Amino acid sequence: MTAAAFAWCLTAPLAQAATLQISPVMVDMPADANATGITLKNPGEKPLFVQVRVFRWDQANGEDTLTPTQDLVASPPLIQIAAHADQLVRLVRTITQPxxxxxxxxxxxxELPEPDAAPTSGVTIRLRYSVPVFVEPPADIGLPKLSWHLSRGPQSWLLRVGNAGKKRAQIAAVELIDQAGNTYVVNKGLLGYALAGRERQWPVTLPDNATRNGPLKVRAAINSLPAEATVNGE
Known part of the structure; x- marks a missing residue:
């Protein structure tokens, strides 16, 4: 999963009502906060039915992993939001160990179908949103500490980003530049996250001889700040 809030097409009528609006799309909880909130807004003319679940977010083998958790719980977990109404969902920490x-x-x-709704013919769409939540430790954790690696996989190049720091790195607007000055745009928007103490990798499209004349340079926005680094080859 990558991102601030995003949606997958799952299975709502093609002429569906306006979809859910969520604020904020990313949550930072200070170490001394026991609870925070997310506001869900229904701008449409019909009620919306929503389920809210919380997962522990980690990374293993270069990929995101989600595990059900009770360390942070959502209240209420099942919601009916009336037309043109808002609903506050509280996120409550159940453990306080720093x-x-x-x-x-x-x-x-x-988004859920209406209870007892009659089956509809044709394609239906349900939306899923994923909101990242970060709980901060009590001490100052500084900035992410990133290392960049590029390797040739069986089907594509792989860009691997390790984060030895204690704070996540939100990675966006990634470009790779070779020794001749050629620029290869990896992603114009959000690429994803390298979580604290973890490693994340993505397939990238590059010429076969991209590293022939030496290592590449990367330009990116890390937590919305510009950054440059050398990309190590493998």
């Missing part, structure tokens, strides 16, 4: 590094969670918000 951590030395930032902790990541994902709040999955699913």
């Amino acid at each position: 951590s030395t590094a930032e902790q990541g969670y994902r709040v999955l918000i699913d």
Whole structure:
């Protein structure tokens, strides 16, 4: 999963009502906060039915992993939001032990069909939103500490980003530049996150001889700040 809030097409009538609006799309919880909130807004003319679940967000083998958790709980978990109405969802921490590094969670918000709704013919669409939540430790954790690696996989190049820091890195607007000055745009928007103490990888499209004359340079926005680094080859 990558991102601030995003949606997958699952299975709502093609002429569906306006979809859910969520604020904020990313949550930072200070170490001394026991609860925070997300506001869900229904701008449409019909009620919306929503399920809210919380998962522990980690990364393993270069990929995101989500595990059900009770360390952070959503209240209420099942919601009916009237037309043109708002609903506050509280996110409550159930454990208070401090951590030395930032902790990541994902709040999955699913639009549900109306109860007892008759089956519809044709394609239907349900939206799922994923909101990242980060719980900060009590001590200052500084900035992410990133290392960039590029390797040739069986089907594509792989860009691997390791984060030895205690704070996540939100990675966006990634470009790779070779020794001749050629620029290869990896992603213009959000690429994803390298969580604290973890590693994340993505397939990238490059010429076969991109590294022939030496290592590449990367330009990116890390937590909305511009950054440059050398990309190590493998």
